[in-house]
Amino acid sequence: xxxxxxxxxxxxxxxxxxADGITFQLEAGSSVGVVGPNGAGxxxxxxxxxxxxxxxxxVLRLADQDLHRVxxxxxxxxxxxxxxxxxxxxxxxxxxxxxxxxxxxxxRRRGRESxxxxxxxxxxxxxxxxxxxxxxxxxxxxxxxxxxARALASNPRILLLDEIAGGLTDAEVVELSDVIRTLxxxxxxxxxxxxxxxxxxxxxDRLLCLANGALVADxxxxxxxxxxxxxxxxxxxxxxxxxxxx
Amino acid sequence: MxxxxxxxxxxxxxxxxxxxxVAYTLGGVVALAVFFTWAPWILPAxxxxxxxxxxILVIMATMWNLLAGYAGMVSIGQQGFIGLGxxxxxxFAIKGMDPFFAIPLAVIVCAVIAFPVTFLLxxxxxxxxxxxxxxxxxxxxxxxxxxxxxGGGTGHYLPGLTNLSFKVLNHDTYLAAWFVALVVVVATYIxxxxxxxxxxxxxxxxxxxxxxxxxxxxxTRRTVFIVAAAGCGAAGAVLxxxxxxxxxxxxxxxxxxxxxxxxxxxGGLGTIEGPILGCVIFFVLQxxxxxxxxxxxxxxxxxxxxxAIWQPRGIWGFVRDTFHFELLPVGYRVSGAGVTNEARxxxxxxxxxxxxxKTPLEQDxxxx
Numbered sequence: 001x002x003x004x005x006x007x008x009x010x011x012x013x014x015x016x017x018x019a020d021g022i023t024f025q026l027e028a029g030s031s032v033g034v035v036g037p038n039g040a041g042x043x044x045x046x047x048x049x050x051x052x053x054x055x056x057x058x059v060l061r062l063a064d065q066d067l068h069r070v071x072x073x074x075x076x077x078x079x080x081x082x083x084x085x086x087x088x089x090x091x092x093x094x095x096x097x098x099x100x101x102x103x104x105x106x107x108r109r110r111g112r113e114s115x116x117x118x119x120x121x122x123x124x125x126x127x128x129x130x131x132x133x134x135x136x137x138x139x140x141x142x143x144x145x146x147x148x149a150r151a152l153a154s155n156p157r158i159l160l161l162d163e164i165a166g167g168l169t170d171a172e173v174v175e176l177s178d179v180i181r182t183l184x185x186x187x188x189x190x191x192x193x194x195x196x197x198x199x200x201x202x203x204x205d206r207l208l209c210l211a212n213g214a215l216v217a218d219x220x221x222x223x224x225x226x227x228x229x230x231x232x233x234x235x236x237x238x239x240x241x242x243x244x245x246x
Numbered sequence: 247m248x249x250x251x252x253x254x255x256x257x258x259x260x261x262x263x264x265x266x267x268v269a270y271t272l273g274g275v276v277a278l279a280v281f282f283t284w285a286p287w288i289l290p291a292x293x294x295x296x297x298x299x300x301x302i303l304v305i306m307a308t309m310w311n312l313l314a315g316y317a318g319m320v321s322i323g324q325q326g327f328i329g330l331g332x333x334x335x336x337x338f339a340i341k342g343m344d345p346f347f348a349i350p351l352a353v354i355v356c357a358v359i360a361f362p363v364t365f366l367l368x369x370x371x372x373x374x375x376x377x378x379x380x381x382x383x384x385x386x387x388x389x390x391x392x393x394x395x396x397g398g399g400t401g402h403y404l405p406g407l408t409n410l411s412f413k414v415l416n417h418d419t420y421l422a423a424w425f426v427a428l429v430v431v432v433a434t435y436i437x438x439x440x441x442x443x444x445x446x447x448x449x450x451x452x453x454x455x456x457x458x459x460x461x462x463x464x465x466t467r468r469t470v471f472i473v474a475a476a477g478c479g480a481a482g483a484v485l486x487x488x489x490x491x492x493x494x495x496x497x498x499x500x501x502x503x504x505x506x507x508x509x510x511x512x513g514g515l516g517t518i519e520g521p522i523l524g525c526v527i528f529f530v531l532q533x534x535x536x537x538x539x540x541x542x543x544x545x546x547x548x549x550x551x552x553x554a555i556w557q558p559r560g561i562w563g564f565v566r567d568t569f570h571f572e573l574l575p576v577g578y579r580v581s582g583a584g585v586t587n588e589a590r591x592x593x594x595x596x597x598x599x600x601x602x603x604k605t606p607l608e609q610d611x612x613x614x
Contacts, residue, residue, distance in 0.1 A: 097578055154459060
């Protein structure tokens with residue numbers, strides 16, 4: 001049974017279609033990348049999965065549970081952790097408190113167990129040294145790491161990563177990819193929206209391409225990027241090489 | 247120290263919640279409790295009255311701070327619950343109950359009324375929420391004013407107190423105000439140190455991220471709104487007893503909202519100590535400037551504007567950020583190997599706060 005299943009999921013705001021019959025499945029421990037031009041509906045798809053937006057129609061299941069009537073906090077507690085494209089730290093709380101909130105509320109841990117989970121999440125994201133810093137004082141890289149740490153502290157089965165490598169240097173991207181591969185090896189399913197294609201190619205097993213709210217490709221990352229449909233909607237028809245550079 | 251104060255996470259780090267040992271804090275609270283309980287017997291009646299009014303304002307400001315400073319719900323309608331608390335006390339007193347015993351019932355009445363009100367108010371955010379709270383307060387006043395049982399617009403005296411001498415009534419009312427203030431501050435402290443406190447801070451900072459981290463935002467906000475309404479109801483009940491003739495214009499006066507806002511803002515939003523310090527400043531200024539007529543209000547206004555511009559985190563916020571000291575801390579500090587030096591970390595905090603000069607109320611509205 002797939003861990004996450006979307007079948008014909010659609011959503012529109014007036015005349016704007018943000019999800020047009022999206023269908024795919026995500027297995028436990030798999031790593032799937034999502035690409036597509038700006039406005040393709042990638043982040044909207046994440047919002048539908050995490051519960052920030054309610055789908056108009058279609059089937060959305062986590063394991064054997066229908067998610068349509070499940071609230072955002074409840075989805076997190078069921079194991080859907082997400083990061084935001086623009087980091088959303090709790091600015092007046094410390095880095096540790098940011099992770100602790102997710103450990104206590106998302107993972108339903110208490111007392112010492114929640115402290116441990118929060119600290120472990122910070123360690124995995126490389127933020128343990130900054131545990132007492134106010135989250136609002138962090139630079140971009142650390143804010144992105146905090147997004148990851150907070151999602152990890154909620155003990156996710158599926159991790160939705162929204163452009164977490166955007167704005168990072170090459171070395172930082174490599175470091176981040178290593179972290180994500182480790183998470184995958186721990187059995188966490190990864191669904192990763194990213195424009196830094198080289199980061200995706202070095203990490204994911206499968207690639208989805210969205211355009212105008214619809215899924216236009218789903219398969220091996222290199223084959224998807226080489227397909228005519230993807231080149232037309234996403235890459236403007238240019239050929240890319242193995243390292244993902246046009 | 248309590249077990250929770252130094253909880254070992256692993257061999258290398260600990261999580262601290264208190265800066266000073268719990269025994270010292272408890273000792274300080276007991277000393278204050280003894281002093282304020284004995285105050286009616288050692289202070290002149292006029293000072294006792296001032297202290298009583300001080301404690302009523304402490305209750306209001308603490309509740310407003312919980313609502314706005316921690317949960318980010320800026321209300322200008324808390325006077326509605328003060329009025330409802332006062333009139334609930336009046337209702338039970340007319341029915342033959344001792345007004346002092348009516349205080350807990352007034353608290354329950356306000357909590358029960360607040361519950362359905364949240365379903366209306368929580369559809370709104372920011373400024374719209376604030377205006378709606380004011381509309382709710384005025385609606386409550388108009389409804390109460392239309393009920394002849396409560397004396398309509400002319401008011402009604404509070405029965406059940408005529409057999410008490412002025413001195414006894416003053417002492418008893420003072421003790422009620424002091425006791426309710428103590429309960430409200432201690433309860434707020436306990437609530438903010440609980441897991442709910444962390445959720446509240448996260449909701450204030452970013453509601454969307456809080457939801458996606460698993461926090462039940464709406465029920466948390468509802469709980470806090472009801473607690474704040476109940477607390478203001480208690481303040482209204484004590485207020486009713488302290489001025490035994492109950493009138494609409496006094497109990498539902500917008501001035502209460504202004505005073506609790508002033509005390510919280512001057513003292514420091516988002517801290518437990520701030521509103522109490524703000525109440526001290528308010529009363530010291532009020533007593534010092536009462537002979538200067540309109541200048542008294544002008545100076546109050548100028549002070550509020552000055553603090554809002556130059557020290558938006560309030561006076562206690564300045565003390566906390568500069569000296570890294572809190573009497574009643576609610577946060578978590580990690581210490582030990584692997585964690586950046588505490589002092590350096592604290593200095594970064596201060597620099598960031600000074601650079602941004604942000605208050606909890608200045609966050610962008612990230613609500614959906």
